[in-house]
Amino acid sequence: MIAHLQRASNTVGLLSYLYGPGERGNHASPRLIAGDGHGAPIELLAESGSLPYLAHALDAPVERLGARAPEQPTWVCSVRSDPRRPDLTDSQWATVARRLVAATGIAPGGDPDACRWIALRNQPRQVHVVATLAREDGSLHNAYRDAFHLQTECHRIAGELGHLPTAPHPIPRAQETHVPAPSITITAEPSGSVSAKGASDDLSATLLRHAGFQQIEDWYGRRHRLPTTTQAAERAAVATHAAEMLRAARYDVDLDPFLDTARMATPANPLGPYTAGAELLRLTDQIRAAESGADLRQAVDHLLHPEHGALERVREALEAAGEQVTDLDDEAYQLADRFGFAAEFVGSAQSELVGADGELRRVGDSPQPQIETRAHSPKLPDPRSAALATSPAAAKAKVSSALGAGAADAGAAARPSQVPGPRTR
Numbered sequence: 001m002i003a004h005l006q007r008a009s010n011t012v013g014l015l016s017y018l019y020g021p022g023e024r025g026n027h028a029s030p031r032l033i034a035g036d037g038h039g040a041p042i043e044l045l046a047e048s049g050s051l052p053y054l055a056h057a058l059d060a061p062v063e064r065l066g067a068r069a070p071e072q073p074t075w076v077c078s079v080r081s082d083p084r085r086p087d088l089t090d091s092q093w094a095t096v097a098r099r100l101v102a103a104t105g106i107a108p109g110g111d112p113d114a115c116r117w118i119a120l121r122n123q124p125r126q127v128h129v130v131a132t133l134a135r136e137d138g139s140l141h142n143a144y145r146d147a148f149h150l151q152t153e154c155h156r157i158a159g160e161l162g163h164l165p166t167a168p169h170p171i172p173r174a175q176e177t178h179v180p181a182p183s184i185t186i187t188a189e190p191s192g193s194v195s196a197k198g199a200s201d202d203l204s205a206t207l208l209r210h211a212g213f214q215q216i217e218d219w220y221g222r223r224h225r226l227p228t229t230t231q232a233a234e235r236a237a238v239a240t241h242a243a244e245m246l247r248a249a250r251y252d253v254d255l256d257p258f259l260d261t262a263r264m265a266t267p268a269n270p271l272g273p274y275t276a277g278a279e280l281l282r283l284t285d286q287i288r289a290a291e292s293g294a295d296l297r298q299a300v301d302h303l304l305h306p307e308h309g310a311l312e313r314v315r316e317a318l319e320a321a322g323e324q325v326t327d328l329d330d331e332a333y334q335l336a337d338r339f340g341f342a343a344e345f346v347g348s349a350q351s352e353l354v355g356a357d358g359e360l361r362r363v364g365d366s367p368q369p370q371i372e373t374r375a376h377s378p379k380l381p382d383p384r385s386a387a388l389a390t391s392p393a394a395a396k397a398k399v400s401s402a403l404g405a406g407a408a409d410a411g412a413a414a415r416p417s418q419v420p421g422p423r424t425r
Contacts (some may be wrong), residue, residue, distance in 0.1 A: 001079060001080070001081050001082065001154040001155070001157055001158040001161075001163060002079070002080050002098075002154065003077055003078070003079045003100070003147075003150040003151055003154050004077070004079075004080075005075075005076070005077050005150060006076045006077075006078075006144060007074065007075060007076065007146050008070040008072060008074040008075065008076055008144075009071055009072045009073070010074070010134065011055040011058055011059050011073075011074045011130070012051060012052055012055040012087075014054055014074060014076065014130065015051045015054060015130070016051055017129070018030060018047075018095055018120060018128055019051060020049050020121060022122070026123060027123060027261075028122065028123065029121075029122070030048075030118060030120060030122040031090070031119055031121055031122075032046035032093045032119070032120050033090045033091075033093055033095050033097070033119050033120060033121055033127070034093075034094035034118070034119040035116075035117055035118030035119060036107055036114065036117055037057050037058070037116050037118075038114075038116055038118060038136055039061070040057035040058075040116070041057075042054060042057055042058075042069045042118055045057060045108055045240075046118070046322035054118075054382065056129075057116070058074075058117075058118070058130070059073070059132055061115070061116065061132060061134035061135060061136055061138075062117075062132050062133070063136055064134070064135040064138065065138065065140075066281040068140075069087070069134065070133060070140065072130055072144055073130040073132050073133050073134060074130065074131070074133075075106065075117075075129075075130070075132065075133055075141070075143065076128065076130055077100060077128070077129040077130070077150060078099075078126065078127075078128050078129075078238075079100065079127050079128075079129070079154065079159075080126050081125045081126070081163070082125075082126055082158070082163045082221070083125060084163075085163050085258060087124050087125045088125075088161075093119070093121060093127040094304065096117060096127060097117075097127055097156055098119075098127050099149055099153055099157065100129060100154075101115075101117050101129060101131065102153070102200075103113075103149045103153040104143075104146045104149045104150060104153075105141060105142070105146075105149075106131045106141060106198040107131070111140075113137040114135065115131045115132055115133060115134065115135055115138040115141050116132055116136075117129060117130065117132075118270045119132035119254075120128050124395060127286065133272050152424070158407055183198055183251075183253075183254060184196060184197070184198040184199050184204060184241060184244060184246055184251055184252070184253050184254070185197050185254045185257060186239050186253065186254070186255050186259060187197055187254075187256045187259075188256050188259055191227075191346050192232075193224040193225055193228055193229070194225065194235050194236065194238075194239055194259065195223060195225045195226075195227060196208050196224040196225070196242065196295070197223060197224075198215055198220060199222065201222055203247070203249060204246060205222065206222045206226070206252070207242065207245045207246055207249060208242055209224070210245070211238055211242035212230075212238040212239050212241075212242075213225060213238070213242065214226070214227060226238060226239075230343060233331050235259065236258070236259045236260070236261050237261060237387065239255060239259035239260075240255070240259065240260055240261040241261065243255040243260075244342075280310060283299060283302055283303070283310070285298045287299045287300060292330065293360055293361060293362065293363035294342070294361070296360055296363060297360035297361060298358055299365075300356070300357070300360060301357060302352070302355055304357060305355060306350075311349060311350050311353075312350065314346055315346040315347055315350070316343075316345050318340075318342045318343035318346065319339070319340065320339075320344040321334075321339045322336040322337070322339030322340045322343065323336070323341065337373075343353075360377065377405065
C-alpha cells in the first residue's frame with residue numbers, strides 16, 4: 001500500500017477532475033465513501049452537479065482565514081493497494097481513509113476542531129482523500145512529516161491485511177565465541193627506534209611485517225621493531241599505517257602521539273570556508289619570511305604571474321561577477337559596472353608591476369645604489385588613486401566634496417595614460 005501526497009490551490013477544479021472521466025478516461029463510478037463536513041451535508045453534495053457547493057463546504061474554514069489562508073490550502077492523498085492482492089471494499093477503504101487522516105493529524109478521533117475532509121473512489125484499488133488545512137478553530141494544520149506518517153500507517157495497514165511478504169524464519173547459528181584481541185602498543189623509544197609490543201598472535205605479526213616492521217624472537221619473546229635506518233618521517237608513516245591495519249582487524253592499538261600522522265597534520269583552515277583567503281594569507285606569510293631576493297621573487301611570482309597569478313585570478317573573478325550580475329538582472333547594470341571598474345583597477349595594478357620580477361632578481365645584491373636611486377627618482381603618482389580618478393563613482397565623490405577638498409582636485413591632475421577607462425557596453 002503506497003500513499004502519494006500533494007497540495008492544490010483550487011478545490012473545485014480538483015473535485016471536478018476526480019469526479020470527471022480522468023485524463024485517460026479511466027475514472028469509473030466516482031463516489032463518496034467517507035468524510036466529515038462538521039455539519040455540512042457532504043453526502044448530498046457529492047454529485048457531479050453539486051461539486052461547487054461541496055467545494056464551498058470544504059473551503060469554509062479557509063475562507064474565514066482571509067489573508068492568513070495559505071496559497072495551496074487543499075490537501076490531497078492518493079492511496080493505492082497492491083495489485084497482486086484482492087481489492088478492498090468501500091467500507092474497508094473508508095476505514096483506511098479515517099486511519100490516515102487520524103495518523104497525520106488532519107482529523108484525529110474525537111477532535112471537534114479537526115479539518116474537513118472527504119474520501120472518494122473512482123478506480124479499483126485506489127482511494128483519494130481530500131481535506132482543507134484550515135481547522136474549525138481558525139488554526140492551520142501543520143503538514144510537516146505528513147508523508148512520513150502516511151507511509152508508516154500504510155505499512156501498518158498492509159501488514160494487518162496480510163499484504164506484506166512474510167519474513168523468512170531465521171536460521172539458528174552456532175554460538176560464536178569472541179576471544180578478546182590483545183592490546184598492541186606502538187611507541188617511540190628514547191633511542192629513537194620504534195617498537196610494537198603485544199602482537200603475540202600470527203595475524204597481528206603478519207600485519208606488522210607487512211607494514212615494514214622486523215620480527216624479533218628471542219628469550220624476551222616475540223617483538224617487532226622498525227629498522228634503525230628508517231628515516232624519522234617514514235617512521236611515523238609506517239607506524240600509522242600499521243595501526244590502521246591492526247584497528248581494521250579489530251585490534252586495540254595504543255599509538256604514540258608522536259607517531260600519529262593524523263595528529264601531526266596541519267591544523268584546519270583558520271578562515272573556515274574562505275579557502276582562497278587562507279591561501280593568500282599563507283602567501284603573505286611566505287613573502288614576509290623571504291630571506292633573499294630569490295625567495296621573495298619566487299613568492300611574489302604567485303601574485304604576478306600573467307596567466308596563473310593571484311591578481312589575474314582576482315581580475316577574472318571580478319569580471320565574471322559583473323557579467324553574471326548582468327545575466328541575472330538587466331536592471332542591476334550599476335552593480336555590474338562597479339565590478340567591471342574593480343576588475344580594471346586590478347588590471348592597472350598588473351600593468352604597474354610588469355617587469356617587477358626582473359627587478360626582484362637584483363633585490364639584496366647592491367642595496368646602497370638602490371637607496372640612492374630611490375632617493376633621486378621622482379615620485380610617481382599612486383596608480384590606485386589614478387585609476388580611481390577614472391571611475392564615474394570617484395568623479396561623483398569629488399564633485400560632492402569639492403567645497404572641502406581642494407587638495408583632492410590638485411592630486412587628481414596627474415593621471416597615468418596607461419590606466420584603462422570605464423568599459424563600453
